[in-house]
Amino acid sequence: MNDKQIEALLKLAGGKENIRHVQHDMDTTTLTLRDRTRMDLSVSDVLDLGADIRITGDYCSIAYEDESSQLYNTLQGMGVRKAEGDVLPATRRTRKKSLLYFIxxxxxxxxxxxxxxxxxxxxxxxxxxxxxxxxxxxxxxxxxxxxxxxxxxxxxxxxxxxxxxxxxxxxxxxxxxxxxxxxxxxxxxxxxxxxxxxxxxxxxxxxxxxxxxxxxxxxxxxxxxxxxxxxxxxxxxxxxxxxxxxxxxxxxxxxxxxxxxxxxxxxxHLPDVVDSLLNDAPIVAIMLLGAVYSLMMIAGLHYWLLPIIINEIMVNGFSLILPVMLVAFVAQAGASLATGLRSKQREFRKLAFWATGTALLGTPEPAMYAVNMRKRASFYSALLGGAAGGLCFGLMSVKAVALGGSGSLLEIPLFMEEGSLNLLHACVGLIISFCVSGVLTYWMIGKERKHV
Structure with missing residues (x-):
């Protein structure tokens, strides 16, 4: 957390003199205010600051994620009184944390x-x-x-x-x-x-x-x-x-x-459902898998796709499902990059940019769990980006001609097929997936910020 962010939080709180006391607990610093009418809600980056405003009657407080206690220590150094004991009553938050945020x-x-x-x-x-x-x-x-x-x-x-x-x-x-x-x-x-x-x-x-x-x-x-x-x-x-x-x-x-x-x-039932969709409506099947593959990872369901992929390659010599993994990872990367670009927190931006790189190279967990899940707009945009890329892959029948498994851009050679444009089609689908998730995330976060 930098000085500008601390200054923004103080402005949101109505100045240091409007802070009754401060409390730090479980990586969260909470500012209890004297007069809620003195708050300055025009601060443009409240959402990016991760500040939760809690109001119950005349009681008002601002909670901020402060894992390093930097905000708490700064306020203590400015002479703000430390809260004695657990003085925070049960309050109503203006922005409830979802299950995705908790994860x-x-x-x-x-x-x-x-x-x-x-x-x-x-x-x-x-x-x-x-x-x-x-x-x-x-x-x-x-x-x-x-x-x-x-x-x-x-x-x-x-x-x-x-x-x-x-x-x-x-x-x-x-x-x-x-x-x-x-x-x-x-x-x-x-x-x-x-x-x-x-x-x-x-x-x-x-x-x-x-x-x-x-x-x-x-x-x-x-x-x-x-x-x-x-x-x-x-x-x-x-x-x-x-x-x-x-x-x-x-x-x-x-x-x-x-x-x-x-x-x-x-x-x-899952293998039968996937096989049936691939046979009867392959375009729809690939689009849906592109959309829900990230959700399947969270629930541990993606491992059931491996036998289907192996069977595809043994019977047909190629797989239509394996490329879906790469589409989903690239979509998570696009959303992570856009989230980082929208954020004003230096540490979070650094995390988002690193997570973008690891997602593109086959490790989507940092992007999915630590970045995109913090904002529902980012996570849902990543799912939509996966669906868009999957639709493109389905329409152009993009296939992997060998067994990979890491979902990395380093596995692009798996799409090389002699005498076809399969590799070009794969690149087009990946670009669509990345751009759709990134643009949607950037737009939706900006729209949320305007409604603070």
């Missing part, structure tokens, strides 16, 4: 690790592209590859810890929940070698489905609620023990019993 909040602290690993994976992908077989077969290369993959392998645990921290819940219980699918016996049980049932309920043999970020976040959210309720009613001798016990004994099995049949149903 983005969960992923923001993980970005240094994810971006660092993403850049390492991109470097290794470039080495692979140049077919340096002697280096690729070396143990050094394998160790570097393991380092790059480790963050994504352990992502469910990291997401669980970050979610628990945001909800002021037990991070160690959360880590245990997030790591359930890494337990060797659980992994072997869900390997697909046999049908799995838990208390008579079918459990889909797809461990990665249960480790999808959205299910981990929702499970930790339920666990935090259970923890608060149990801690209030449990005797002193059981405090700190009963809540984790009930979480492991009841909540986690309940989640498995809910997600298990859902995953089983998806496993039985």
């Amino acid at each position: 983005s909040d969960v992923f923001r602290p993980l970005m240094p690790a994810i971006l660092g690993a993403a850049v390492l994976k991109i470097v290794l992908a470039v080495i692979t592209l140049f077919n340096e077989s002697s280096l690729m077969d070396s143990q050094t290369f394998l160790i570097f590859k393991s380092i790059g993959d480790s963050v994504y392998y352990l992502l469910p645990i990291l997401v669980a810890i970050s979610t628990a921290y945001r909800l002021k819940s037990n991070i160690y219980v959360a880590a245990a929940i997030g790591g359930l699918m890494f337990y060797p016996q659980m992994t072997a049980l869900l390997s697909g070698e046999e049908d799995v049932h838990f208390m008579g309920v079918p459990i889909v043999s797809q461990a990665i489905f249960f480790s999808a970020s959205i299910w981990v976040i929702l499970t930790i959210y339920a666990a935090s609620y259970l923890d608060k309720v149990v801690e209030q009613i449990s005797p002193r001798v059981f405090k700190g023990i009963l809540a984790p016990l009930l979480t492991f004994l009841i909540l986690v099995p309940l989640v498995l019993m809910i997600l298990g049949p859902i995953g089983t149903w998806i496993d039985q």
Whole structure:
């Protein structure tokens, strides 16, 4: 946060003298105001500042995400009084945080690790592209590859810890929940070698489905609620023990019993639905997949497309579904770039620009989770951009002639087909996807800002 942003927040608050006291909690600095009529709502970049205005009767406050405590420390240095205890009443926010925003909040602290690993994976992908077989077969290369993959392998645990921290819940219980699918016996049980049932309920043999970020976040959210309720009613001798016990004994099995049949149903019907659409309405199928592929990633459903892609290549010699992955990633990149261009926060802009690059090179998580989900306009525009690119791919029958899988622009050679314009058509579709998501995002964020 820079001096201009602090000055803008002070102007929004009606000046330093209008601030009754300031409080910092859970990476948020809250300014309680003396007189709400002195607020200057003409400040043009309130949305970009991430400021939430809370009003209840004569009570008014401004909350700002301040992970580094820079705003809080600055106000303390200016002589603004620190709030004693928890003085913030239940208030109504003028802009409620959506589930997408909360998911983005969960992923923001993980970005240094994810971006660092993403850049390492991109470097290794470039080495692979140049077919340096002697280096690729070396143990050094394998160790570097393991380092790059480790963050994504352990992502469910990291997401669980970050979610628990945001909800002021037990991070160690959360880590245990997030790591359930890494337990060797659980992994072997869900390997697909046999049908799995838990208390008579079918459990889909797809461990990665249960480790999808959205299910981990929702499970930790339920666990935090259970923890608060149990801690209030449990005797002193059981405090700190009963809540984790009930979480492991009841909540986690309940989640498995809910997600298990859902995953089983998806496993039985999703491939048939996709095959039917590809046969009867291929253009519509590719457009829809371009639109919803990002949503499928969030829910862990995109792994079900891999067998279909492999079957396409074995039977037809090409795949119509594989290019959809690249379209979706490029759309996320376009929205991330536009969001960064619209933002006035230097750190957020830097994150958005880095995320744009990693999305174009096959790692869309920073763009999708940390940038686009913070603004619904950005995320929805990315979905529309994916649909536009998918429609273009469907109309021109763009296909990948070999199996890739990273969704990176480095895999453009997969579209090279002798005697056809397939590569040119692929480039046109990707440009359309990037431009549609970027232009829509830039326009919609600007429109939101005018209504502040």
